Amino acid sequence: MENSSEETPARWEGLPSWLLGQTANHAQRLVGDGFSSVGARGYHYRLLATLEESGPASQAALGRRSGIHLSDMVATINELADRGLVERAPDPSDRRRNIISLTSAGKRQLRRLEKRLAECQDELLAPLSPEERQRLTEVLSKLLDHHNRRTGTPEEPGR
Amino acid sequence: MENSSEETPARWEGLPSWLLGQTANHAQRLVGDGFSSVGARGYHYRLLATLEESGPASQAALGRRSGIHLSDMVATINELADRGLVERAPDPSDRRRNIISLTSAGKRQLRRLEKRLAECQDELLAPLSPEERQRLTEVLSKLLDHHNRRTGTPEEPGR
DNA sequence: GTCCGAATGTTCGATCGACTAACGTTTATT
DNA sequence: AATAAACGTTAGTCGATCGAACATTCGGAC
Numbered sequence: 001m002e003n004s005s006e007e008t009p010a011r012w013e014g015l016p017s018w019l020l021g022q023t024a025n026h027a028q029r030l031v032g033d034g035f036s037s038v039g040a041r042g043y044h045y046r047l048l049a050t051l052e053e054s055g056p057a058s059q060a061a062l063g064r065r066s067g068i069h070l071s072d073m074v075a076t077i078n079e080l081a082d083r084g085l086v087e088r089a090p091d092p093s094d095r096r097r098n099i100i101s102l103t104s105a106g107k108r109q110l111r112r113l114e115k116r117l118a119e120c121q122d123e124l125l126a127p128l129s130p131e132e133r134q135r136l137t138e139v140l141s142k143l144l145d146h147h148n149r150r151t152g153t154p155e156e157p158g159r
Numbered sequence: 160m161e162n163s164s165e166e167t168p169a170r171w172e173g174l175p176s177w178l179l180g181q182t183a184n185h186a187q188r189l190v191g192d193g194f195s196s197v198g199a200r201g202y203h204y205r206l207l208a209t210l211e212e213s214g215p216a217s218q219a220a221l222g223r224r225s226g227i228h229l230s231d232m233v234a235t236i237n238e239l240a241d242r243g244l245v246e247r248a249p250d251p252s253d254r255r256r257n258i259i260s261l262t263s264a265g266k267r268q269l270r271r272l273e274k275r276l277a278e279c280q281d282e283l284l285a286p287l288s289p290e291e292r293q294r295l296t297e298v299l300s301k302l303l304d305h306h307n308r309r310t311g312t313p314e315e316p317g318r
Numbered sequence: 319g320t321c322c323g324a325a326t327g328t329t330c331g332a333t334c335g336a337c338t339a340a341c342g343t344t345t346a347t348t
Numbered sequence: 349a350a351t352a353a354a355c356g357t358t359a360g361t362c363g364a365t366c367g368a369a370c371a372t373t374c375g376g377a378c
Contacts, residue, residue, distance in 0.1 A: 010225070011208055016280055016292070017186040019299035024183030025365090026306040027176040032334080042335075049170055060355055066169070069337060074357055096344045096355045121175055127305040132298055133175070139287065139295050140178035146286040147185040184336090191363085201364080219326055228366060233328055255326040255373045 027124050034116035039083070040109065043068055043076040045117065048085065048102065048110040056101035058091065085109050186283050193275035198242070199268065202227055202235040204276065207244065207261065207269040215260035217250065244268050 012018050035041050050066040051057075059077060063070045077100060080086040085106035091097035102110075125133050171177050194200050209225040210216075218236060222229045236259060239245035244265035250256035261269075284292050 011212065012205065012276075014296065014300075015276065016296055016299070017190050017276075017283055019296060019303060020179065020183040020186045020283075023299050023302050023306070024179040026303070027179045028334090031176050046171065053170065058355075069335090070355085071338085071357075071359085072336075094345070094355085098356075117171075117174065117176075124176055124302070124306075127301055128298065132301075135294060136298050137173065137175055137178060139291055140175070140182050141173075142286055142291075143182050143284070144178060144185070147182070147283075180335095187364090217326075228364095229326085230328075230330090230367085231365075253326085253374070257327075 027120075030120045030124055031117065034120045035113060038109070038112050038116060040113055043072060044080060044085075045110070045113045047073075047076050047080065048106055048113065051086065051100065051102045052107065052110060056099050058094075058097040059100060060097075062100060080106065083109075186279075189279045189283055190276065193279045194272060197268070197271050197275060199272055202231060203239060203244075204269070204272045206232070206235050206239065207265055207272065210245065210259065210261045211266065211269060215258050217253075217256040218259060219256075221259060239265065242268075 032041065035045060046066045046068060047062065050062055054062075054065055057065070059073045060070060062068070063073045068076060077086060077088060077098075081088050083105075085103055087101050087103055088098045089101070091099045125136075128136065191200065194204060205225045205227060206221065209221055213221075213224055216224070218232045219229060221227070222232045227235060236245060236247060236257075240247050242264075244262055246260050246262055247257045248260070250258045284295075287295065
């Protein structure tokens with residue numbers, strides 16, 4: 001979507017689903033650009049952040065905690081390991097597992113990414129007043145909650 | 160994103176960009192499912208609607224008006240033409256061009272898609288009060304406007 | 319009239335996030 | 349010991365979006 005022009009208002013442009021999709025695109029572009037300016041992408045941030053929160057863990061566990069699919073974890077960890085931001089070591093007590101841990105360079109990168117991320121949020125919400133920002137995140141949270149409950153995120157139903 | 164579980168709140172889940180992306184995903188899934196239940200997808204609706212609004216036109220013009228990339232127009236028109244919803248005829252006055260027009264079957268399909276679409280908006284916004292819905296679309300429109308102005312949609316600057 | 323730039327339709331490919339399928343290895347259960 | 353389950357890995361699919369290249373055709377400048 002780069003176009004439009006010509007004198008067409010387009011009938012779908014007022015639909016909530018369309019507005020959501022478009023603003024989400026802008027948001028994602030902003031954040032993606034912010035990340036790529038430091039040589040990273042979304043999965044990198046998510047994995048580094050998860051790693052800092054839960055400490056060293058196996059790829060499967062990190063996948064569960066970060067919501068990154070197992071098969072994408074492989075590539076993500078490869079990329080981060082290549083950059084020395086993360087270490088992959090075999091688990092001595094379970095030879096199936098790798099234990100992934102954050103290096104200090106990884107921690108520094110995480111700080112950078114968080115800074116960019118915060119800047120992007122601000123750029124994203126620039127035209128909104130603090131109250132509007134508050135209301136927006138509230139309403140979005142409510143929507144997200146509703147649909148997560150009935151669709152995604154099993155969140156261990158009976159446990 | 161099917162996972163999560165494990166007892167991790169995840170630090171990015173409150174970020175506006177994340178909330179936007181996730182709710183947009185839900186919205187897109189809803190609409191996409193609605194469309195595919197009639198054997199269509201997003202581009203089909205957009206093209207059919209554009210076609211009804213602006214009448215028969217060349218692929219390039221339709222692309223500009225619908226915001227669909229030229230290279231994707233080809234496939235979209237192919238699919239719609241295969242289903243008999245649209246007709247592709249050479250322009251006698253310009254042999255580069257095809258003139259695309261809506262068939263009556265296409266118009267009927269458009270009606271169906273619009274109905275589904277309306278239902279999906281309702282399902283999407285289900286947990287929100289009318290006032291909240293109003294506010295949400297307003298805020299999103301404001302955001303979208305802001306970012307379209309400074310990024311996408313040139314909308315012929317000097318014309 | 320001819321020539322060059324632009325528009326048009328088309329094909330191919332790349333991206334990014336999400337997800338499926340299959341497979342070999344290793345551990346746990348029975 | 350046999351079977352089930354978990355783990356890591358590779359290799360794909362998919363949908364939405366976009367870029368690059370190309371041949372054809374048109375239009376305007378000269």
